[in-house]
Amino acid sequence: MTIVPQSFLSLQDLTKAFGKVIAVDKVSLHIEKGKFFALLGPSGCGKTTTLRLVAGLEKPSSGRIFIDGRDVTALPPQKRDVAMVFQDYALYPHMTLRQNIGYPLKVRGFPKKSIATRVEEVAEHLMIADILDRLPSQVSGGQQQRAAVARAIVHAPKIFLFDEPLSNLDAKLRLEARAFLKHLQKELGITTVYVTHDQAEAMAMADEIGVMFAGRVVQVGSPLELYRYPKNRDVAAFIGNPPMNILPGRLEPKAGGSQFSGEGYTLFFESIHVLEDTRAYLGFRPEQAQLMCDLKDSGIPAQLYAVQPLGSEVLITLLVGTETVYVKLYSESLPALPDLVRVKVDPSRLYLFDSTGACIKVPK
């Protein structure tokens, strides 16, 4: 007997194989009602396939999907009461925005009058009421996106599915659309699954993020949890802008703790105990590092590579051995830096990953 899960949307050991390639590998997720959930991962990690499984556009090889306590695994898309916004919006080019938005209602056989009222209502809400009679090709990318969202919400689905809906917008519009979507989602309270490869997007919008690598969900947590306590090196190196710096080295047991030796520096960790000399990785966030010009200072020796002023902050690229390291300085003026510097990080802010990539030390 299957146990019906408590969460609104539940994926249980969901697996999808295309031939020999396993795109989605035993993914289990539990998403509460009204939450904005982002599936984050690099391209090809299986996040879109997972979304398509939820939509019913793909049949899972094994595993189950529950929506609102109902097993929908075997149901076709239209019986799942979900709405999906595609990356290309999939607005029908021969229909006006009005016809596009009203189409889900027309298909469901609503009377013409109530379709018209509902479309007006939704369009008013999304601020596209004045362009309803145009064709998709006659409106801007941002307006197309709103129309696609309008078509998705018009019949009040149980779940919203977004497949990288912002990737076709330019940077400025994307920022605007992010806020718009987040606001709308909170307002409507519709449970949302949002697929993206852009960690900034996921961090900014989601209540909860699931990070996927190679078909598996590696970690699920709130944006800040993922930022502060990445479970492994992959997650750490994926989240943050720029992401966490990770330097390879060796960890060996020493009296009262262990010593990490990297390229030209050693660091002592009191609380970490290892049995033998092992490969390990040191991690720290660009925004938590400082630069020391005095070479007599302790710290990680680094070579200056590039200085990028970004307005409120300065992004500095350095080389430690052959590894690239970013340091973010909150300064509006350009610092005068020598070619060789030391990178200094408060020891409590350091991360350590073992040879398998698992995180063995997080900041206190």
Place this chain on the structure above:
Amino acid sequence: MKRRDYVSILPRSVAFAFLAPAVLFLATFLIFPVIWVLVISFTNTALTGPAGTSPSFVGVSNFSQLFNFARWMRLGEFGNALVNTVIFVLGSALLGQVPLGLAIAMLFHKRRGLSRELVFSLATMAWILPGVAVAFAWIAFLDKDFGNLNAILSVFGISKIDWYFDFPLYSIILFNVWRGTAFSMLLFSAALGNIPPSFWETADVIGASAWQRFRDIIFPLIRPNLFTALILVTLWTFNVFTPYLITGGGPLYRSETVSMYTYRIAFKFLEFGRGAAVAVIMMSINFILATIYLSLQRRRSLYGR
């Protein structure tokens, strides 16, 4: 259309020199013969008989003979051939090839694998094999006593049918549907392939039925291709001559189309003047169809995609 300014990179004379071979070629093999046909359609030019040595100008008498409404519907006359052609085109192009091609394309749109390969290969083969070979195959296929079709039908207890005698026009319609469906099939297959997958999937998520999806989404998107297929296939079917190799237009001119009629008058009776008159009418019909086609082509970028 906006006229664009252009910068000439070559002197005009050089440009004409480059154009000359193509113009000469077209003039020799296309424009000149067309004018020649037009000219002799007003004469009684023939290969034999008194007119053979000294053809003379006869005005519009060749045309008025064709359209002699007192007798033009008799078997073997132009009107009969014209009616046969209309039935042939309607049956094999508009009701046969185009809908069938669309149906096959729709059916196999999302299917990959052996069945699709098989159907597409067979249909394409029927299209590209030499006419003489397929004509012979069809004579064999529909033969009354030894044909495959009657052999198959006999299994179901249907007695022998003399296809080419009792249903000559329907037989060549059937043949032509088999022969030419591949074009529509490939055209629609490509057109469907151009529709982004997300369009189909959105329809799936929205919950449109197969019919709603076709009517509201697929059909409007492939309508330009449908026009292309209809006009081109009509044009080709109108001119097609291969069925002559099967029925020879018979029996008793019952399957004779305009192209067969032209051939008979010009090259069997060797009355070039009269044959040219029919050819002129055929060319005019072709010209009208081609004009419709080209003007539709120009309006095709309707959706700006």
